[in-house]
Amino acid sequence: MSLLAGEEGPAAQSGWGHDHERKGFFTDTSICIGCKACEVACKEWNRNPIDGNLEILGSSYDNTGALGANTWRHVAFVEQGRERIEEARESGRKLVSLGMPGIGPKSSGARGATPAGDLSQVDRTPPDTPEFRWLMSSDVCKHCTNAGCLDVCPTGAIFRSEFGSVVVQQDVCNGCGTCVSACPFGVIERRDDGTVSPFAVREEEDPRRGTASKCTLCYDRLVDGEEPACSATCPTQSITFGDHPDLAEDAKQRVADLHARGMTEARLYGTNPKDGVGGTGSVFLLLDEPEVYGLPPDPQVPTKSLPKTYARTGLAAAGMVAAVALSFLGARR
């Protein structure tokens, strides 16, 4: 990681180093039933307006569309046939044989080294592959370790809470929109049409109008010792809330269990602290490639290469000064 992102430099001081344990979500999509209770609970608790106009989007049971200013939980629905399932199994198996950290028997080597015993050859084919399957996954703000939105916010409206979550102060944000383009997951968005109750009398002014808006990990509930609305309501415990290290441990255990049952399509998303965003606070267990769920396959926080970008800016400025100086020296009267 560079000077402006990671464990060193100014980003490291942005709200870390307090007594609370970092909190987060573990979303296990293998037991999600697509009931959308999380979406509803989120909207109710946070008083978020609806997106769109109740139209049917024609994408399985997903009529929400995507995460955005008004939608802080989004359940994705994907229908797949046997061929695609087999591809997912193969790609998940490959991830293990690449030597991703943490799976299988403990290796004695360095972190990230290929685990002892080559797992890629182990026959873990389940007795049958289903004809088709439904992937359901509740997506949410990732609360990144190196959060692009927090880094680029020019007003300081976005801060790192004592729970390790990334929260927008709605009364400070002036709606410049820089954070929207700094989120590698397309989560945060500016709420431009802000009414709390779209079909009712629009007397109530939305205090979040014109400001950036996203999941707060229910900051208001956390300070009262409650868990977030979505995980509290999830009927299958697909969404679990807790201390981040425990969740990461649970996630690894769960993926190992699934692999042992032959479901090699299972993989983790966001548990690796060495990834482009320093690991995420919300980790996911996915059953296919991330892009199938609308997640980026290799997100990188833009701040990571900012020192290099600044260097180019400096060079460009110096070049411009030189060009002006030469123009004055070279010009005849």
Added chain:
Amino acid sequence: MSLTEFDADRPPEKPRRRRGDGRRRRRRGLGEIGMGDGSREGAVVEDVEFERADEYGSYYGRPVVKAPPWKAPIAVYLFLGGVAGGSGLLAFGAQCTRRPLLRRNARLVALGTVGLGTVALIEDLGRPERFLNMMRTVKVTSPMSLGTWVVGGFASLSGVLGALEVDRMTGRKLPLGPLRPLLGAAEGPASLGQVVLAPLLASYTGALLGNTIVPTWEAGRGHLSYLFASSASLAAGGAAMVTTPVAEAGPARLLAAAGVAGDVVSMHRMKESMHPLEREPLETGTPGKLLTWAERLAVAGGIGALLGGRSRVVAAASGAALLTASALTRFGVLNAGLESVKDPRRVIEPQKARLAARRAAGITDDSITAGG
């Protein structure tokens, strides 16, 4: 009735009984749905075409990342900020080489453009009344924050210098009173400050757009500052050629020509460095057209400045062409970025490619997806 391949797995359905004479019922508005007049329960949902997710390499072809809510005012700001920065440098050079007309005009152009640019910037905020919240903090990780301070500083200094020039033009008629000697004494420090901030004002916008995950801008990270500084140079040169008599505008013509060369070269190098999917928005559609015309006008203006710059008419026409070229460049680059997020392939394919490249190079421990 929806049809997917999976319907083959379902038991056969009895045909639906049609009501009345079998005519298609009219589409009903949201208000009528459900209870409607209360006499019967209506069909809540019209027939819908369903799509298969695996026809896409993404989630139903929906965008993975979001574009910033930046519209035309931001492109206008990028253009005006560039003109202001370049004019600041020209004004300082003119002051040092005793070109009073060029100095005066460049200072006034700098003040006018930075003022209008700031208005455009504020106009595009979601809550313009909170503009001053930008001044709560200085953040090195935020090009927007640093840029705001650069703009603010440059605008203040330009205000001082502009007031001075207007006072001189009007024969000391501004009601400055006891402030006049102070203003006179501030000229030296103010112009020094202006010349320090000017090149940063012109080039920081490259970092502002580059420090995003918008595919086309992200891919252009290493080149946008060069492109914008060049575009600012040719625009400021053009503005001076329009406003200033040819006798004093020699340096402006040279700067404009240098800017054109830098603009054309950096644009081509930027495009070459990109994944084809990231480059596409710069070359197709409306942004592609804007950028094609930007290049044509810039080259024409540059040639005009070098060959016919000693004629007042040709100089003014070339200057106008250069200003237009710079504006088109900013609109083109901004809109190409906004366009590039609409197709998720522009995000997914380059990311998969760079992940695969790292894996091929033996780096397997930095992927966000892990086997366990």
